[in-house]
Amino acid sequence: METAVQNNHLFFVDPRFYFWILSFALIVSAIGVVLMRNIVHSALSLCLSFICTAGVFVVLGAEFLAAAEVLIYAGAVTILILFAIMLSQRIIGRDMIYRNRQSIWAMFVSIAMALILIGIYATGDWSYKPTTEPSMANNVRMIGRSLMITYTLAFWVASLMLTIAMIGSLFLAKKD
Amino acid sequence: MASWVFIFVQILVKRIYKMPQIIPVYHVLVVTSIIFSIGLYGALSRRNAIGILMSLELMLVAGNINLVAFNNMIGPQYTLQAFSAAQDVLSPVGQIFVIFVITIAACEVSLGLALIIAMYRHYRSIDIDNINLLKW
Secondary structure, three states, rough: OOOOOOOOOOOOHHHHHHHHHHHHHHHHHHHHHHHOHHHHHHHHHHHHHHHHHHHHHOOOOOHHHHHHHHHHHHHHHHHHHHHHHHHHHHOOOOOOEEEOOOOOHHHHHHHHHHHHHHHHHOOOOOOOOOOOOOOOHHHHHHHHHHHHHOOOOHHHHHHHHHHHHHHHHHHHHOOO | OHHHHHHHHEEEEEEHHHHHOOOOOHHHHHHHHHHHHHHHHHHHHHHHHHHHHHHHHHHHHHHHHHHHHHHHHHHHHOOOHHHOOOOOOOOOOOHHHHHHHHHHHHHHHHHHHHHHHHHHHOOOOEEEHHHHOOOO
């Protein structure tokens, strides 16, 4: 009797296995972000979902984006959100009612949105031919090259926009 | 009964492993649409303004994963157009889109949190239902 799983078909070298585990963790932590009663727990669950997103990026072959996701989102944005929570609540953890009176309708709308999106996606043809060897160093090098050659204007505009947003948020949060 | 279950699992495993070992784009799309809907629910039903901002971040994350998956799907064609020497390397067009989306999301988060802190100074509360100055 031959074995069903061949030697080169081990499940732990299969990227789909990691993708399913990471997407399950991502969905669970996203539900935690939405449904947690305490806003600090919700922010920590958001950090976990960002880390799972970085794992999904690695599985999909975008290593540079995974590093950027961990640095920017899981590092900076979560800390920023936690500081904003600490600055804007009188007593941490015991605050107001956490959902409003339209939450039932919001649940209907979001479930309908998910079903409509999945149904629309099911009508398309998503087959593609994979490349032979997506290499990590080439990936980062190609990102750098096209960011510096093809998309230079967008890069400059993005940096200008970051500066403007920094100045604007300083001006808004300034005590007057 | 147990043998039927065993045979069914074996057929399922064979069918799964007969497919090429790439992540199907449709699975990625299903996962991201679920995450987008969760974020939509949070943005519609939270009363805390920071909770709404976090739900917006979830929706942006879903869009980013979609862009990376589409980059895997249509990347090689654009690689041949843009860089004639590289044939087997994934083109980073979708990943560059994701970099700009991350930049815009960072701007959005910093401005939104500054607005929330200014709002808290003025009203001593960040409950969205209480803040109805611009409502009709």
